[in-house]
Amino acid sequence: MTDSKSDTLPKDARIVVIGGGIVGTSTAYHLGKMGYSDTILIERGKLTSGTTFHAAGLVGQLRSNANITQLLGYSVDLYKNLEKETEQATGWKMNGGLRLACNEERWTEVKRQATTAHSFGLDMQLLTPKEAQELWPMMTIDDVVGAAFLPTDGQANPSDITLSLAKGARMNGVSIFEDTEVLDVEVEDGKVVAVVTSKGRIVCDKVVNCCGQWARQEAKKVGVNVPLVSVEHQFMITEKIEGITSDLPTLRDPDRLTYYKEDVGGLVMGGYEPNGIPWATKGFPEKFHFSLLDSNWDHFEQLIELALGRVPALETAGVRELINGPESFTPDGNFILGEAPELKNYFVGAGFNAFGIAAGGGAGMALAEWVVNGEPPYDLWPVDIRRFGRAHFDTDWVRKRTLEAYGKHYTMAWPFEEHSSGRPNRRSPLYDVLEKQGACFGEKLGWERPNWFANKGQEAKDIYSFERQNWFENVGKEHLLTRSNVTVFDQSSFAKFKLVGPDAEKALSWICANDVSKKTGALIYTQMLNDRGGIECDLTVVRVAENEFYIVTGTGYATHDFDWIRKNIPEGLNAQLVDVTSGYSVLSVMGPDARKVLQKISSDDLSNENFAFGTMQTIGVAGAPVMALRVTYVGELGWELHIPTEFAINVYQALMTAGEEYDIGNAGYRAIESLRLEKGYRAWASDIGPDHTPLEAGMGWACKLKKDIDFKGRKALESQKEEGVKKSLCCFTIDDTDVILLGRETIYRNGKRVGWLTSAGFGYTVNKNIGYGYVRNDEGVNRAYLESGEYELEVGTVRHKCAIHFNALFDPKMEKVKQ
Numbered sequence: 001m002t003d004s005k006s007d008t009l010p011k012d013a014r015i016v017v018i019g020g021g022i023v024g025t026s027t028a029y030h031l032g033k034m035g036y037s038d039t040i041l042i043e044r045g046k047l048t049s050g051t052t053f054h055a056a057g058l059v060g061q062l063r064s065n066a067n068i069t070q071l072l073g074y075s076v077d078l079y080k081n082l083e084k085e086t087e088q089a090t091g092w093k094m095n096g097g098l099r100l101a102c103n104e105e106r107w108t109e110v111k112r113q114a115t116t117a118h119s120f121g122l123d124m125q126l127l128t129p130k131e132a133q134e135l136w137p138m139m140t141i142d143d144v145v146g147a148a149f150l151p152t153d154g155q156a157n158p159s160d161i162t163l164s165l166a167k168g169a170r171m172n173g174v175s176i177f178e179d180t181e182v183l184d185v186e187v188e189d190g191k192v193v194a195v196v197t198s199k200g201r202i203v204c205d206k207v208v209n210c211c212g213q214w215a216r217q218e219a220k221k222v223g224v225n226v227p228l229v230s231v232e233h234q235f236m237i238t239e240k241i242e243g244i245t246s247d248l249p250t251l252r253d254p255d256r257l258t259y260y261k262e263d264v265g266g267l268v269m270g271g272y273e274p275n276g277i278p279w280a281t282k283g284f285p286e287k288f289h290f291s292l293l294d295s296n297w298d299h300f301e302q303l304i305e306l307a308l309g310r311v312p313a314l315e316t317a318g319v320r321e322l323i324n325g326p327e328s329f330t331p332d333g334n335f336i337l338g339e340a341p342e343l344k345n346y347f348v349g350a351g352f353n354a355f356g357i358a359a360g361g362g363a364g365m366a367l368a369e370w371v372v373n374g375e376p377p378y379d380l381w382p383v384d385i386r387r388f389g390r391a392h393f394d395t396d397w398v399r400k401r402t403l404e405a406y407g408k409h410y411t412m413a414w415p416f417e418e419h420s421s422g423r424p425n426r427r428s429p430l431y432d433v434l435e436k437q438g439a440c441f442g443e444k445l446g447w448e449r450p451n452w453f454a455n456k457g458q459e460a461k462d463i464y465s466f467e468r469q470n471w472f473e474n475v476g477k478e479h480l481l482t483r484s485n486v487t488v489f490d491q492s493s494f495a496k497f498k499l500v501g502p503d504a505e506k507a508l509s510w511i512c513a514n515d516v517s518k519k520t521g522a523l524i525y526t527q528m529l530n531d532r533g534g535i536e537c538d539l540t541v542v543r544v545a546e547n548e549f550y551i552v553t554g555t556g557y558a559t560h561d562f563d564w565i566r567k568n569i570p571e572g573l574n575a576q577l578v579d580v581t582s583g584y585s586v587l588s589v590m591g592p593d594a595r596k597v598l599q600k601i602s603s604d605d606l607s608n609e610n611f612a613f614g615t616m617q618t619i620g621v622a623g624a625p626v627m628a629l630r631v632t633y634v635g636e637l638g639w640e641l642h643i644p645t646e647f648a649i650n651v652y653q654a655l656m657t658a659g660e661e662y663d664i665g666n667a668g669y670r671a672i673e674s675l676r677l678e679k680g681y682r683a684w685a686s687d688i689g690p691d692h693t694p695l696e697a698g699m700g701w702a703c704k705l706k707k708d709i710d711f712k713g714r715k716a717l718e719s720q721k722e723e724g725v726k727k728s729l730c731c732f733t734i735d736d737t738d739v740i741l742l743g744r745e746t747i748y749r750n751g752k753r754v755g756w757l758t759s760a761g762f763g764y765t766v767n768k769n770i771g772y773g774y775v776r777n778d779e780g781v782n783r784a785y786l787e788s789g790e791y792e793l794e795v796g797t798v799r800h801k802c803a804i805h806f807n808a809l810f811d812p813k814m815e816k817v818k819q
């Protein structure tokens with residue numbers, strides 16, 4: 001049904017949302033609620049006719065990230081009240097959700113998930129198999145070890161919810177046009193100016209692509225990369241089964257790869273098979289509205305086999321239908337939100353991995369705020385479109401990785417688990433050399449990075465478990481060698497940019513919280529803040545010349561940080577940002593013997609007098625012109641050597657030969673993590689991020705508040721300084737080495753929940769479990785408050801006493817590091 005206000009497409013609108021599935025409709029609903037009544041929603045078929053109409057309708061909430069869990073919790077709150085608001089039925093039922101564990105390791109996972117839920121304030125109760133069966137009498141429990149129950153999970157009718165959101169959108173002035181196809185988006189001066197539809201052209205400020213599985217092809221037309229592909233997804237609907245009642249909770253049985261939901265007295269049963277079938281690999285058929293694919297019984301058979309063991313009544317139940325619908329899935333199993341880094345005012349909300357009904361309410365809210373305010377309501381990094389990069393451009397690669405993620409939907413989510421498909425993709429020039437020396441690689445943004453090194457005769461392979469994993473001793477060795485002698489880390493995957501131009505300093509002065517107006521050769525560790533004072537980027541800036549800065553940031557943040565910097569260069573300034581990641585390999589030489597080793601292969605003077613901490617010099621090393629950055633993330637004397645890529649192997653070989661007399665060794669990223677935890681260095685996307693300010697993170701020292709230089713985020717920091725902080729990042733340790741901290745464990749102060757661990761691991765020098773996390777208190781948090789508490793950490797639902805610390809656990813006398 002086309003908009004009731006008018007049948008004629010308007011000539012202009014502030015915001016055009018493309019796609020009338022649950023996500024586009026929810027976005028339009030929220031834009032309407034925010035007062036943007038000049039929003040238009042355009043759907044080429046009918047509302048819900050894409051993927052939404054054939055969803056099963058389970059609405060779960062728990063994710064491994066607090067804010068994404070909050071987003072799904074928002075959906076539940078919205079769906080609870082929507083029917084009352086719009087007088088349009090939604091089919092919402094809050095019967096709760098059950099999750100089963102059928103072996104000890106799964107039970108450990110579920111207990112850890114329960115603690116995660118507690119950390120995020122979500123009710124998740126552990127049940128015995130018998131208690132679970134009382135809630136779901138038709139299931140067998142012979143193999144069940146335990147279960148978890150989330151009382152606020154539920155289910156909805158996907159089409160009804162969407163139509164209800166559409167009604168709510170219209171009630172707030174949004175116009176909806178069905179049977180109207182967006183054919184093109186017009187771009188001028190790098191930003192969106194209009195959409196061209198089958199019924200006319202609409203001039204607009206902003207476009208929101210909510211085209212579900214079609215989002216990738218739509219975005220491609222304007223040079224935007226949306227890494228998703230379509231995969232077939234099936235569920236079976238049975239006739240009525242005696243004993244199935246309408247108050248049945250939803251049921252997830254991950255060890256049998258299946259899920260269940262009550263449906264008019266029968267059951268919906270679906271699942272995630274390991275060998276998912278991609279769809280539309282050669283393009284989409286025309287007019288795929290309210291369309292399904294042929295039922296594939298042969299393929300579904302494997303799930304039926306598993307389900308019969310859980311619900312024997314299925315054996316005799318009549319089958320109404322086997323729904324086979326394609327849905328968009330992504331390489332990391334999370335959806336995609338935000339403004340495209342390639343195109344201003346072009347937003348995306350797509351790739352919902354079969355939880356678009358659960359996420360739709362919250363995602364629409366977040367996307368609407370993002371569109372209006374230019375930023376999301378809170379940190380949404382796990383779903384941010386900028387988490388992708390060069391590795392996600394090739395559709396074949398995206399499909400390979402996505403099928404792996406699809407198949408792992410219900411498999412154990414092991415700590416430190418790595419993907420295995422589409423590898424190796426991006427390789428440092430040292431890849432082969434390090435592989436021969438036993439490197440076990442992990443992957444980030446497509447880059448292969450050594451995580452740890454195997455001993456001679458040991459297989460370089462992670463063996464996953466919830467206990468200490470097989471690499472624990474190897475990483476300990478690398479850690480201790482870095483503390484005692486010297487090691488080399490291949491950090492070539494670092495993202496590297498150059499900002500060049502007469503106004504480069506002026507631009508960075510505005511974007512950086514720390515003072516960059518230093519002389520050539522200075523190296524500045526800085527954060528870049530949003531207007532709330534939250535940390536958007538955490539990186540190193542080197543002044544290479546009067547008009548040139550070299551910027552180094554984490555591998556995974558290449559797209560995000562580049563986008564942040566480019567967007568925030570004040571208009572009118574002459575400064576150009578270039579990505580030079582591929583141009584430089586990076587070898588970090590770290591440890592008390594680092595100078596002795598490096599000095600053997602360079603004729604430049606590396607003494608502390610000539611080459612101070614926090615500076616950069618271009619030096620000659622083994623025939624290569626090397627930018628040597630005197631900096632450390634592991635708390636030891638050392639240099640990051642940024643080497644033009646073609647010289648990297650020579651420099652590596654020279655370092656290893658020169659270092660022989662000091663027992664130099666290779667070390668990997670897991671050693672870096674352990675070393676930095678001891679030293680108290682923060683990690684972006686876990687300890688720090690857009691929701692945390694430097695004052696809350698204990699990094700006020702890196703902000704130029706005492707200087708008379710304005711910078712983005714300064715005002716927020718100043719007022720927070722005056723008012724005091726309400727949360728503070730603290731370090732905790734547990735002495736019992738049998739306890740394993742992985743992050744997200746709940747922090748209790750005097751028996752009351754005050755936060756959760758943002759990162760955690762083991763410190764081999766201090767021989768303790770280490771965790772970092774924010775302690776929160778609405779009345780304010782200061783040192784006296786923190787010191788006066790007794791602390792515990794909940795690990796897998798068990799509480800352990802822990803100590804709080806305010807200084808680095810390991811401080812190898814900074815004078816030594818700096819000399």
Ligand SMILES: Cc1cc2nc3c(=O)[nH]c(=O)nc-3n(C[C@H](O)[C@H](O)[C@H](O)COP(=O)(O)OP(=O)(O)OC[C@H]3O[C@@H](n4cnc5c(N)ncnc54)[C@H](O)[C@@H]3O)c2cc1C
Binds near residue numbers: 019047214353
């Ligand atoms: C079998 C199956 C079971 C599922 N079960 C669940 C579940 O239990 N719980 C859950 O949360 N999720 C589930 N899902 C997932 C859920 O259905 C999706 O995540 C969700 O519907 C995606 O919504 P969307 O708005 O992103 O996409 P869609 O509903 O596909 O909407 C996109 C719309 O964009 C339109 N469009 C595309 N291009 C254009 C253009 N150029 N111009 C105009 N319009 C255009 C399309 O016509 C389409 O209507 C399931 C999915 C499947 C396949």
